[in-house]
Every structure is written in C-alpha cells, then in structure tokens.
Amino acid sequence: MASIHRSANAHWQGGGKDGTGSxxxxxxxxxxxxxxxxxxxxxxxxxxxxxxxAAAHAGCFTMALAFQLSGAGHVPEALDTAAKVSLEQEGAGWKIAAVALTLKAKVPGLSQEEFSKLADAAKAGCPVSKVLNATITLDATLES
Structure with a gap:
C-alpha cells in the first residue's frame, strides 16, 4: 500500500495569550x-x-469533485469552493464543530441530479472530510 507524507512545523514562544508562533x-x-x-x-x-x-478542506473537496466529475465523463469548466470553519467553545476549551462548504460549479452537459450525487460523493470521500470530527454541510450550485 502506497503512502504519502506531508509535514509542517510550528514554533511558539511565550504564554498562550501573549505568546507568538510561526x-x-x-x-x-x-x-x-x-x-x-x-x-x-x-x-x-x-x-x-x-x-x-478551511483552505485544506476547500482544496481537498474541490479536487475530489474534479476527479468525480472527470470519472463520470464531465470535465468541469470551473469549480469554486468556500469553506467556513466554525470554532465553538466546549467547556474550558474549543472545538471545530462544523465546516460549511459552499460550491459554485460550471460543468457543461451535467444534470442537477448527477451533479448533486457527485458533489455529495466528493464531500464524503475527500480525505480532509474523513479526518474532521465535525458536521460538514454542502451548499452546491450548478451554474448554467
């Protein structure tokens, strides 16, 4: 089984409220x-x-949808996704409670029914969706 690894680093100095990081x-x-x-x-x-x-989820979902659409024989003209992450207080801490994805798509020759099915499959199958323990909603508009 193939694996891909990506990494990032954080550096922090000082306390939680007055510290700074990079x-x-x-x-x-x-x-x-x-x-x-x-x-x-x-x-x-x-x-x-x-x-x-939010950026990772918007990018992941949009790419997953491009693969779904292409696999079904529909090359998208344009896919534009916004992701809004909701951070909510939970007891003394915080949690990511929800992500709202808003998609505007231009895909020639695609029915609304097939568009909705493929968009839902991309939302469920995107690796970022799979890792988030949050409610994920999708408002998908197929433009003509």
Whole structure:
C-alpha cells in the first residue's frame, strides 16, 4: 500500500495569550508565517489553524469533485469552493464543530441530479472530510 507524507512545523514562544508562533510547511508556501491568540480569536495579522483547515478542506473537496466529475465523463469548466470553519467553545476549551462548504460549479452537459450525487460523493470521500470530527454541510450550485 502506497503512502504519502506531508509535514509542517510550528514554533511558539511565550504564554498562550501573549505568546507568538510561526508555521512553516514542507513545500515552503508557509515560511515562518505568524500566528497567535490575536490571529486565532480576534482579527490580528497572520494565520491560524482553523483558516488553514478551511483552505485544506476547500482544496481537498474541490479536487475530489474534479476527479468525480472527470470519472463520470464531465470535465468541469470551473469549480469554486468556500469553506467556513466554525470554532465553538466546549467547556474550558474549543472545538471545530462544523465546516460549511459552499460550491459554485460550471460543468457543461451535467444534470442537477448527477451533479448533486457527485458533489455529495466528493464531500464524503475527500480525505480532509474523513479526518474532521465535525458536521460538514454542502451548499452546491450548478451554474448554467
């Protein structure tokens, strides 16, 4: 069985609320990218884990759908997905409770019924969907 490995590193200095951190990914797309309390719980400059999960989920789902569509003989003209991660307080901590995926797709010659079936299969089969312990919703629009 084949396996693929991807990695990222986090560095942190200081306490939880007043400390600062940086994230670096294997690919170098993120290199010492700033994150901290203000980027996670307020709107400070930098990134945060939930934003990165949203990007990963949007990318994973969209690619999975492109494979589903191509496999069914329908090459998409355009697939645009937004992912909104909901972080909710749970006791003294926090949890990712939900991810709302919103898709706008342009796929010539595809029926609404087949589109919905393939989009649902991509949502269920995407590796990021499989790893999240959250409610995942999909609002999918097939544009003409």
């Amino acid at each position: 994230l670096t990914t294997q690919s170098g797309v993120l290199k010492d990218s700033q994150y901290g309390f203000k980027t996670r719980f307020e709107n400070g400059p930098g990134t945060n884990p939930e934003e990165l999960i």
